[in-house]
Amino acid sequence: MKSLSMKNVSKISLALAVFAVLAAPTALIAQQNKSWEKIPIPKLHDFNPHQPKRIELKNGIVLFLQEDHELPFVSGSVLIPGGSRDVEPAKAGLISLYAQAWRTSGTAKMDGDALDDLLEAKAAHIETEGDEDSTAVSWDSLKGDADQVFSLAIDLLLHPKFNEEKLQLAQQQEATGIVRRNDDESEIAERESAKLAYGANSPYTRQPELATIGAVTLNDLKAWHERTIGGKLIVGISGDFDPVAMEAKLRAAFEGLPPAKAEPARHDVFAGPKPGIYFIDKEDVNQSDVEIVGMGTDRHNPDIPALAVMNQVLGGGFASRLFQKVRTELGLAYEVGGGLSFGYDHPGTFSVVALTKSASTVEATKAAMVEIEGMTAKPFTQEELDRSKDNLLSSFLFRYDTRDKVLAERERLEFYGYPADYLVTYKAALEKVTLADLDRVAKKYIHPDKLAVLVVGNGPEIKPGLDELKLGPVQTIDIAIPQPGQPDGNGKK
Numbered sequence: 001m002k003s004l005s006m007k008n009v010s011k012i013s014l015a016l017a018v019f020a021v022l023a024a025p026t027a028l029i030a031q032q033n034k035s036w037e038k039i040p041i042p043k044l045h046d047f048n049p050h051q052p053k054r055i056e057l058k059n060g061i062v063l064f065l066q067e068d069h070e071l072p073f074v075s076g077s078v079l080i081p082g083g084s085r086d087v088e089p090a091k092a093g094l095i096s097l098y099a100q101a102w103r104t105s106g107t108a109k110m111d112g113d114a115l116d117d118l119l120e121a122k123a124a125h126i127e128t129e130g131d132e133d134s135t136a137v138s139w140d141s142l143k144g145d146a147d148q149v150f151s152l153a154i155d156l157l158l159h160p161k162f163n164e165e166k167l168q169l170a171q172q173q174e175a176t177g178i179v180r181r182n183d184d185e186s187e188i189a190e191r192e193s194a195k196l197a198y199g200a201n202s203p204y205t206r207q208p209e210l211a212t213i214g215a216v217t218l219n220d221l222k223a224w225h226e227r228t229i230g231g232k233l234i235v236g237i238s239g240d241f242d243p244v245a246m247e248a249k250l251r252a253a254f255e256g257l258p259p260a261k262a263e264p265a266r267h268d269v270f271a272g273p274k275p276g277i278y279f280i281d282k283e284d285v286n287q288s289d290v291e292i293v294g295m296g297t298d299r300h301n302p303d304i305p306a307l308a309v310m311n312q313v314l315g316g317g318f319a320s321r322l323f324q325k326v327r328t329e330l331g332l333a334y335e336v337g338g339g340l341s342f343g344y345d346h347p348g349t350f351s352v353v354a355l356t357k358s359a360s361t362v363e364a365t366k367a368a369m370v371e372i373e374g375m376t377a378k379p380f381t382q383e384e385l386d387r388s389k390d391n392l393l394s395s396f397l398f399r400y401d402t403r404d405k406v407l408a409e410r411e412r413l414e415f416y417g418y419p420a421d422y423l424v425t426y427k428a429a430l431e432k433v434t435l436a437d438l439d440r441v442a443k444k445y446i447h448p449d450k451l452a453v454l455v456v457g458n459g460p461e462i463k464p465g466l467d468e469l470k471l472g473p474v475q476t477i478d479i480a481i482p483q484p485g486q487p488d489g490n491g492k493k
Contacts, residue, residue: 060260067234074239075140083205093208095130100170273452288457292407296348312388313340358461
């Protein structure tokens with residue numbers, strides 16, 4: 001055996017040095033990975049959102065004042081009970097028309113066009129809107145313009161002057177929306193799946209038609225305003241203001257109004273969907289929107305904390321069972337997720353959504369149904385529980401990270417009659433959810449045999465066909481837009 005020369009020793013030393021340099025990043029990365037796993041996760045801060053001051057006037061109107069001097073802005077809103085669910089079917093769409101014409105018409109002192117010009121010059125806003133259970137007026141401005149903008153908003157609230165021309169403009173805009181409502185498959189799927197859950201004639205799914213918006217008159221708008229303005233108004237103000245002066249200003253504006261009238265109790269009945277497979281053909285797409293729907297519950301239910309955690313496990317993000325199986329492992333969906341939703345004063349829905357290629361529609365639907373069924377059969381793990389609770393608890397930092405957001409939530413809780421400490425008690429209840437709770441609520445609320453499956457997609461491209469799901473005969477839903485004088489999908493004109 002020959003001895004190594006100094007030259008050869010130098011070459012070997014250099015090679016070893018180069019190898020050490022090249023190998024170092026790999027070893028360092030591995031070491032860093034281990035270090036990353038050991039990074040301590042700090043405990044979340046206590047949840048103590050800055051609550052607005054609540055004032056209830058003798059007439060029942062409630063005021064909320066939320067001071068925030070960080071920026072020189074002031075914003076406000078008035079929430080008014082009564083919305084689209086309270087409108088007679090023959091005039092469905094009235095609330096949308098009302099909300100548009102209310103703002104664009106203006107008042108006797110200043111019409112809507114002049115109001116637009118003034119607000120634009122001040123970089124301020126006054127807006128009106130309508131929802132299924134309420135209408136509202138809101139405003140915002142710089143602190144220096146706050147008094148003037150507040151006066152204009154209150155004038156619009158209390159003394160609107162509805163204009164026929166603005167109503168006709170609103171009707172034209174609404175008609176444009178109606179004739180285009182079948183353009184987007186996701187919008188179709190969301191709308192029609194809600195009808196399966198609540199019923200096609202439910203106040204919560206009733207949709208405007210060309211005939212119903214054409215039946216709305218100026219007197220209808222005036223009558224609606226007179227009916228709702230006397231309800232229990234909820235007024236919220238946030239921003240950079242003097243609280244004593246602001247309270248005096250609000251009292252001057254609202255204390256003289258008549259006693260607030262209570263909204264009549266609702267007695268809505270929700271039978272839930274008829275199980276089966278439903279289909280809407282849309283041949284201008286190359287994918288399917290699959291909606292698996294059932295009934296949910298409302299927020300008065302004491303099981304809500306456990307259900308919220310269960311939702312996370314089922315379809316609440318990248319780590320959920322639906323996402324990991326249907327999208328990541330099987331690669332069958334662009335998007336997948338869902339769970340039970342919770343209404344404030346009526347049941348929400350159970351909804352699982354999967355967006356998939358036309359050719360994988362049946363396979364993706366089957367895979368999603370397997371995961372839904374597995375919620376009552378596959379044991380929950382401690383890892384799933386911990387991760388889901390962490391996600392929900394951490395979300396509080398972002399959902400209520402500003403005083404404006406806290407104020408909006410307090411107004412919402414007041415509107416629906418929830419206690420002021422609802423958020424705090426809800427968070428505390430989330431922290432106490434156990435594996436036994438998850439198992440209990442899954443068995444109580446997940447009912448695969450009571451679900452309906454809606455598919456919106458390109459019929460000729462869905463192979464194998466939907467009958468392969470073995471959910472009974474495929475029921476086709478007609479979404480044609482009726483013309484005035486023609487019967488709608490329910491046989492009504």
